[in-house]
Amino acid sequence: MAQKPTRDILGIIWQNFWKSLRPRQFRGNYIGEDYFGNKYYEIPANPSIGKRKASRWFEPADKDAFDQELTAEWEAWLRGRREEPPTREELVKNLQIMDMKKRNAAELEATYAKAKDDKALPKQVEGQTVGTYPKYKEYEFIPGKEPPEK
Template identity: 40%
Template structure:
């Protein structure tokens, strides 16, 4: 009868030991190994998994190419808005096990440039067809639900701290460089 008794004391010791080991953060490595770099200048690091300290998965992160400050000298979080190739982002989020090669990243960036170029050609073709048919080829007019319900005055700011010139340039980075304006 004594042989069928569950070993509950051993289970509690096991759980308590692993709980205490998970608090031993100081034993974990502090410096990661450099895994790779991307064309934007970001550097990617990895710490291997250490199951004895409660870390079952490796730790992955990157350091951005450079810190940026905005016009008001407010510090912007470094790397928060930096450019990341999709291959490296999938590696950081554990969607892929192996780090991407430089050839993969460059091929992906070249494909993105080709798509931008093709999109610009299609848009130009659409504009010429619309102009030949006598249709306005400009951007669509705002509909009633898109119009602002309050008046705008030239001597007042729409967004606090932003001038009208800053809001026009805000989307410049995201526009297709091959499009004619």
């Protein structure tokens, strides 16, 4: 026979106290590893003890380095934006796409650097510098003051 839930305040406090004495899981379940060597762990949610969200964390490959790199897929899993951890195939596919983009960017940079070397920079016009607005004698530079005479 199932126990009837109590509406008594003291009964609720006693049940919560009793549940708090149960052993809890402190060590996480190993979930996976990325190609940087970071290891990912999780303690799943347990609504019966009031834990609604899973606890997720990672152990970095180099514990002394403060600038850790995480893949976008694993970071989304850590932050709870995705339920399932990324698969090995998904990580490999996205790594190949990332490498392809780096190669394409290097090729474009080389192409534009070559085209830039072929073109000569425009000559400076008197009173103007390359990359700034033109300066005219008849316009004031400081509002309310006369333009400087040359």
